[in-house]
Every structure is written in structure tokens, then in C-alpha cells.
Amino acid sequence: MKIAHALWMHLVLTSFVGIIETIIMNKVAQQHEAEAFKVLRAVNPAILGGTQPLQIAKDVQFPNAAGGLRLVSPEEIRALAHSSAQNLLSALALGNV
Amino acid sequence: MSTSQKFNILFSGSQTADTVNLCRYIDEYAATLGLSRLDINTGAINTIIAVTNQQFPWIPGAVKASPFKKVAAFTTNFVAEKPIITPFPEDKFGILATHQNAIIAYALSIDALEGATINCEKRKKQIVLSNRIKISQHYWQDLIVALSNCIPVHHFNCVSLIYESLAYRANPDASYEPTI
Numbered sequence: 001m002k003i004a005h006a007l008w009m010h011l012v013l014t015s016f017v018g019i020i021e022t023i024i025m026n027k028v029a030q031q032h033e034a035e036a037f038k039v040l041r042a043v044n045p046a047i048l049g050g051t052q053p054l055q056i057a058k059d060v061q062f063p064n065a066a067g068g069l070r071l072v073s074p075e076e077i078r079a080l081a082h083s084s085a086q087n088l089l090s091a092l093a094l095g096n097v
Numbered sequence: 098m099s100t101s102q103k104f105n106i107l108f109s110g111s112q113t114a115d116t117v118n119l120c121r122y123i124d125e126y127a128a129t130l131g132l133s134r135l136d137i138n139t140g141a142i143n144t145i146i147a148v149t150n151q152q153f154p155w156i157p158g159a160v161k162a163s164p165f166k167k168v169a170a171f172t173t174n175f176v177a178e179k180p181i182i183t184p185f186p187e188d189k190f191g192i193l194a195t196h197q198n199a200i201i202a203y204a205l206s207i208d209a210l211e212g213a214t215i216n217c218e219k220r221k222k223q224i225v226l227s228n229r230i231k232i233s234q235h236y237w238q239d240l241i242v243a244l245s246n247c248i249p250v251h252h253f254n255c256v257s258l259i260y261e262s263l264a265y266r267a268n269p270d271a272s273y274e275p276t277i
Contacts, residue, residue: 067162067163067164067167067213067214067215067216068105068108068164068213068214069105069106069107069108069164069167069168069209069210069213070105070106070208070209070210070211070212070213071103071104071105071106071212072103072104072105072106072118073102073103073104074117074118074121076103077106077118077121077122077125078121078122078124078125080106080122080208081121081122081123081124081125081126081129081204081205081208082125082126082128082129084126084204084205084207084208085125085126085129085130085204086129088200088204089129089130089189091234091237092189092190092234093189094234095234
């Protein structure tokens with residue numbers, strides 16, 4: 001009876017340790033995967049995608065030459081498009097290359 | 098959207114505003130060319146706006162990007178996605194009639210650069226690109242053909258430099274001092 005009880009306890013403990021080991025290894029693997037993905041996105045964000053801004057950008061110092069494109073109201077957008085198309089049609093009609 | 102409000106024509110901070118602005122521009126441009134109907138792939142329009150805002154092809158991202166990089170990201174993605182399905186009138190555009198996506202992308206980019214601002218930390222000032230880019234018809238034709246074959250990941254940097262060179266030719270004071 002004692003032997004059977006010892007074997008049973010050994011089995012339970014081994015299983016418990018195995019489960020804990022698996023959980024820890026999964027966590028480690030997930031972290032590695034996340035790091036690898038972050039690096040890959042930094043190399044080629046256009047292809048690999050993702051919806052969050054690249055974390056690596058915070059650590060890299062670039063001269064800030066940020067700039068905004070032209071400011072327009074909804075009415076001005078249409079006026080711009082109309083004017084651009086008209087200019088192009090006029091140039092094409094002249095046919096001077 | 099109130100009529101008195103002004104937004105950056107693209108990269109306004111609101112993808113919805115960007116999408117509406119882009120659709121307005123395309124609609125008016127096509128109408129002015131005399132097209133009574135224009136088929137567009139709205140899914141492609143959404144993709145262009147989402148990709149250029151969320152996966153900007155320059156690591157620091159769209160917020161820190163110069164206006165040249167912004168219009169280059171737009172141009173290359175627009176041409177690659179081909180959202181405008183209907184060709185332009187062949188009697189007016191000849192062999193370029195099927196290059197409608199490159200024509201619109203370039204036109205909007207030039208409009209977006211006129212009046213764009215560069216916040217230059219190195220020179221500690223804000224530079225306004227007040228003069229509009231102008232090119233010859235010959236250059237335009239070659240550029241439209243070249244842009245039509247753009248692949249964003251391959252051509253983003255070159256297209257950005259083309260816009261930058263053209264903008265500096267029109268606005269010589271905006272350029273860094275040429276030293277090399």
C-alpha cells in the first residue's frame with residue numbers, strides 16, 4: 001500500500017512539474033517571438049504590417065524635418081482638383097512637348 | 098466636417114478625413130476631365146489611407162516625415178493599389194489614358210506640396226513651400242510612365258527625392274546648402 005501511495009505521489013509531482021515547465025517555456029518562447037517580430041517590422045514595416053507604431057522609432061534619433069501638407073477646407077479640395085485638371089487639359093491641348 | 102475647418106490634405110490625423118478628402122479630389126478631378134462616371138475601388142482607397150498612416154515606409158513614421166516623404170508614400174501606394182478603374186479619355190490623354198492612377202497621384206501630390214511646411218530643427222525654423230512645382234509636358238509624360246510602375250517598398254525613397262528636388266527647384270531657399 002505504501003509503495004502504491006509513493007508511486008502515485010511521484011506521478012502527481014512529476015506531472016505538476018511538467019505542467020509548470022511547459023508554461024514557463026511557452027512564456028519564454030512568446031517573448032522571443034515578440035522580440036523577433038519587432039525587429040522584423042523595424043527592418044521592413046511596409047511588408048510585415050501591423051497596426052501599432054513601431055516601438056523602435058522611439059529609440060532612434062532622427063533630425064525632425066516633419067512637415068505638414070497643405071491645409072485645405074472641403075471646398076478648397078474641389079477647387080484644387082478642378083484647377084489641376086483644367087491646367088493639365090490646357091497643357092495637353094497645346095501639345096507642346 | 099464644418100466648412101470653415103481646414104485639414105492637411107492627407108495625413109490630417111484622421112483617416113476618415115483623409116479618405117473623404119481623397120474621394121472629393123478624385124471626384125472633382127474626373128468631373129473636370131469630362132467623365133460622367135468613374136469606377137473606383139473603395140477598398141483600395143481605404144487600404145491606401147490605412148497603409149500610409151499605419152505602416153509608413155520610413156521607420157520614424159508619418160508624424161515625423163517630411164512632406165516629400167508623405168506624398169511619396171501616398172503616390173507609391175496609390176499607384177500600386179490602382180483604385181481608379183476607369184481609364185481617362187483617350188482623345189485627350191492618348192497612350193497615357195490608362196495611367197489614370199499615376200496622373201491623379203501626381204496631381205494631388207503637387208497640390209499637397211504647394212503651401213506645405215517643413216519644420217526644420219537643424220535650421221531652427223519653419224519653411225513654407227510657397228511656390229508651386231511646375232514641370233514641362235515632356236517631363237510630365239516620362240514621370241507618369243515611371244510612376245505607373247512604382248512598387249512602394251522599392252521606389253518610396255526615389256520618389257520622395259524626385260518630389261524634394263522639384264520642390265527645391267521651385268523654392269530654392271527651402272533647400273539645404275548644396276555642398277557636395
